[in-house]
Amino acid sequence: MKKKVFIGLLLFWSCSSFAQKTESYFPPEELTTVGAYYYPEHWDEAQWDRDLQKMAEMGFEFTHFAEFAWAQLEPEEGVYDFKWLDKAVGLAAKHKLKVIMCTSTATPPVWLVRKHPDVLITREDGTQYDHGSRQHASFSNEFYREYAQKMIAELAKHYGDDDRIMGWQLDNEPHSNVDYGDDAQQRFRQWLKKKYKTIEALNDAWGTNFWSGTYRDFSEINIPQHKQWGMNLYQRLDHSRFCDYETSSFLDEQAETIRGYASPKQWITTNYIPMYDARFIGASRELDFISYTRYMVYGEHKGIGPRGYRVGEYSRIAMANDYFRPLTPVYGVMELQPGQVNWGTINSQPLPGAVRLWLWHVFAGGSQFTCTYRFRAPIYGYEQYHYGIVGPDGVTPTRGGLEYQQFIDEVKQLRRKSSLGETPADYLKRKTAILYDPDNTVAINQNKQTTVWDTEQHVLKYYKALKSFGSPVDFIRDTMDFSGYSVIVVPAYQQMSLDLVEKLTDYVKGGGNLIMSCRTGHQDELGHLWEAKHAEPIYELIGSSIEFYDLLRPYAPDTIAMDKEKFAWTSWGDILSPNAETETWAEYSGDFYAGKASVTYNQLGEGTVTYVGADSNQGDLEDAVLRKLYKRLDIDIQNYPEGITVEYRDGFGIAMNYADEDYVMDLSDDVEILIGDKLIPTAGVLVWRLK
Template sequence: MHCLIRCKKLALCLLTALAINSSFAQSADKFFPKKDLMTIGSYYYPEQWPHAYWERDLKKMGELGFDFTHFGEFAWAFIEPEEGKFDFSWLDEAVALAHKNGIKVILCTSSPTPPVWLAQKHPEILMVNENGTTMQHGSRQQISWSSPVYRQYVSKMVEALAKHYANDNRIWGWQLDNEPSHYGQYDYSEAAQKSFRNWLKNKYQNIDSLNATWGTAFWSLRYSTFDQVRIPNAKELIAQPNPHAVLDFKRFSSDEVTEFLGMQYQILRKHIPANQWITTNLMPEHAPVEPTRMTNLDFVTYTKYLVAGYDKGIGPQGFRMGSPTSIAYANDLFRSVNGTTGVMELQPGQVNWGKFNPQPLAGTVRMWIWHAFAGGNKFVCNYRFKQPLTGGEQYHYGIIGTDGVSVSTSGVEYTQVIKELKSIKPQYDANAKMPAAYASRLTAVLYSPDSRWEEDNQPQTYQWDYMQHLMRYYGGLKQLNAPVDVITEDKDFSKYPVMVAPSYQLLDAKLVERWRRYAENGGHLILTSRTGQKDRNGKLWEMKWAEPIYNLIGAKISFYDLMPDSVKGTIQMNARIYNWNNWADIIEPNAGTQVWATYTNQFYAGKAAVINRKLGKGSVTFVGPDTDNGDLEKDVLRRVYQQAGIPIKELPAGVILDWRDGFWVGVNYGDRPYNVTVPTNGKVLIGDKVLKPAGVVVWKE
């Protein structure tokens, strides 16, 4: 009973925090005057350099034109060298030097790096990975967000920091932690086990409800008390874990870090002025932490590294530029959470931790910064100002090279963008309106973290990947020059002429009804593979396969097929043939539903693959297959726009054209030049109409 009461109190506190913070979230844009466009900063670590260098380094940062710097996220051992003894003298001096050189400061809480004395005194704060190994002092993010002891020490440290710098107008904003994620790992510590049980008690209230939802009659998994439940861990099970337990654990893990950061937010907000913002930086690729659930901060920002050997990009030199959708997707996802965002950590050049670490193509770093601007970011910060001489990132580029004074190649590109941004600020027009043709194709991508988590756990084929599936549609939208918001269900659908809901496996009748109203009122809805198969708890419907969407799409889904990678299924739409072998829903359309594409081989040749129906003033399209190259997905999007009378602009792979605050920005991740069409009344402000690979063009109409 005590645990249940405690859990209810925690939930109430979190809901209260969300309510309090909603006023900040709704007006997050207030922190950044639009006329400033986008400011640029760089990380600096005074504690990592001899004191004699500080003044020289921060003076150099100011001379290069950087607007702000970033202190303290890894500095707990210097802030609290002994338990309860806080030392801010060194940080005070660093803040003063930054201010002296015209540089604003983002101050950070140091929660990802507890000092060694804390880990030795309280080893229970350390996280445990899926193999049962306790993480140790010697790196970062080795702690458990669930540990009450750890939270107590974090609270004291953040309180001391907040009180010391309360009302200090040299501080621009605050960052909580740094990339809270455990870098893709989950916590199986005893503290996490207890907290998970409390989370389950709060959700289900009684163990019978949990048993019914999880289907624990299967394999005799039935529990008598919540204390018997363990975190589902495939490494300690002889067969696959209960999928409903896995889904709840992933939800819990995201909620746990959200609540942990919310605790820090509340402490800071008691002391700092209202005009100072509070955020954290996340990585969109890391599923354990879900940015769309972090509405209890003023806004969220992202970390982005594109060139580290994992992304081949486009063409023979694409590995030196990365994918055109990488920054684009992060822009459109993070901006949509609370209405504004920034890039807290952007790759500064060559790095050290990748699969292999190539040198970016000349101009690429500049292109990334401009791409961030095009996506609406309020600031870009690079990690880091000086290349480290010691520690775990010696081969990681900085703005300044290893001699401590020479500007690196990427540093030159940063200073170039700083000057270019300054040059266009006089051209800013507060009354600029998004061009009508561009605005007419505004599209929402409806993102479902629950479906992502559920499908990651039960992909059914090693080729299935929720995010790759989503990105096939997202990439097609960018090639059709559509402005995109990546949104979740809590947002309003009505302002979007087109909405794509990729692989929405978990849903309920309320969402299906919202979709129906959206289409009837003139929206054009596109649903895709695996949609509607299960309820919100991951349970298959006790009805025909995916039946809840039948009336909406005007068809039945007979079955789905999966094939080995050596076998190709074929599809025909109009006169074009497409290949697939990842996933295919086989469709039986109702009378009045149009068939846009059919399967042309396998035993169901002639069956519908893509269908479309008019519904009220709008339409609903269902796409059964998932392809490898995304050509079918792009062609379906094009056809939806054309049928709706929405003008499109075809762009080659790799070229992104975005509009922001009266400026058009073009970047090229492709391997060929692209001739940008600038109207006769337009004026090129930056770059050239011939957009070369890794090139940038900015113009105003």
């Protein structure tokens, strides 16, 4: 079911008429547009005009209303009040600010949850959430879904033909809907019946003969207790898929309701937190495109060097860009940190220049718009102390606000260029795809086999190496076309259908180059181990068999030898037995299988497959293998140090420095520097184009 939904999404977004439609939303000559959240309901009405005027004077081109305003839009059941919002929209238009309108479903009003307490999420222990926060209502509750559509319909009727409204944001940062309420239980059973058709098919898929788990009817199935030891892994996996489906289908229903009233000029999106185990991202077919939220400095990421925590981990924006862009015709960033936040573990001040750096990084990935939460810093509520573009006085720009203003001015400078530059051929030749399916990540993470395995970090080892090469990267799904990529990395792709194995084989035989890593091809698409030798369906591809795999203790790492270098590993190692014609690139150095192959290189048809059997501790093995492969393939690479990221977008070269020291960019004489200088300081940006 999930696979069909995703295929439909890709087909829906691939048509040329839709591409033209998205171009009308965001004219290419504008490059990008920048906006800021504003909450009229939080401020004295007499201040609205001043605030929106200030927003426009700072260069912002749109604003964002009604995200959490259901209680103000519908103060009592069936009674709607749009007068206050009409005034705010009118004032925005007065100052030439377009408006993103939001559906407020993340915060139902108290009268609704008191009258219908069943709409609240029920936890696994049977207790319920309560009013007073956000995302506390269940997308699986039938009444909530139905009543939310009534409110959205009224909002869409009122603003659907309003030229001042540029588009719609559904909900806010939707998460997977995990609810143990009665409606969720019934909807889970219906979802399973639609997916499997018969109880016999479900029993086969779940392997319920194990531990006497066989079901006779769908009515006997309960939502699995995830905290109960030994629960059926496939039942848990399907439940997590169902929870993601509830989120994506709730968004689809909202979009369908809005589309019944909205002008074709208005687009519909939602803003996701980039989570790489979330199947609902990209699964809502009725959205026009998707956007994401990104915060960089809030205590959880150290960055590079002693000041790195003030700049952030450089891969966070880069990976979000490269993950979202292939999923959607265009994308935007709905929330980008404006400065210090209040909700992290340690809410440090960002380094001066960091906010501008993040804005340029979002732009460099291809984003069509960037919006920030929020224009005015809140003076009350849960997010008190969170910075805005202006401070709590509503007048004084913060440092982050001034950096937004600087970025806006710099984009306007680029808009004035009569012609764009060209993208270098060597940059395009380095274009690489990473084949990725969040379902694999969920499946691996619920059965890791070792405490030191980290799926996302494993993928990042390949991704960071590629970015250090100066490679443009796309995260792609197995339903997409592989032919546009000379190199595809397939990291830890544990669940793999025979159809996908065949598709990858055809890609390689036709001249493509694969890098496959450990934990790939162990299971079929149901998550069952093959009734064959371990991972046997990929043996032709990799030109090797896998004798066994090993998992080391954290206190006893071992090493792998390649080209007179040694690389430490701990978490996972596939011990390989290569065919006679397959090259061995690296061998295990220690323990009872010393001398056995850990990295192999196989020529198959017109292409190649490099298999990296181990997950190194620091990512240095993965980097070394990729470098060796690209040299073999005659693909020129750069050698950017960690924290230096370089992208091309619309003919502009953009270099960004997240490192803890200055970096001098090596540029040829045939470039025109537009912004910055070849010497890029920490948090600095350089923009150029070919003459």
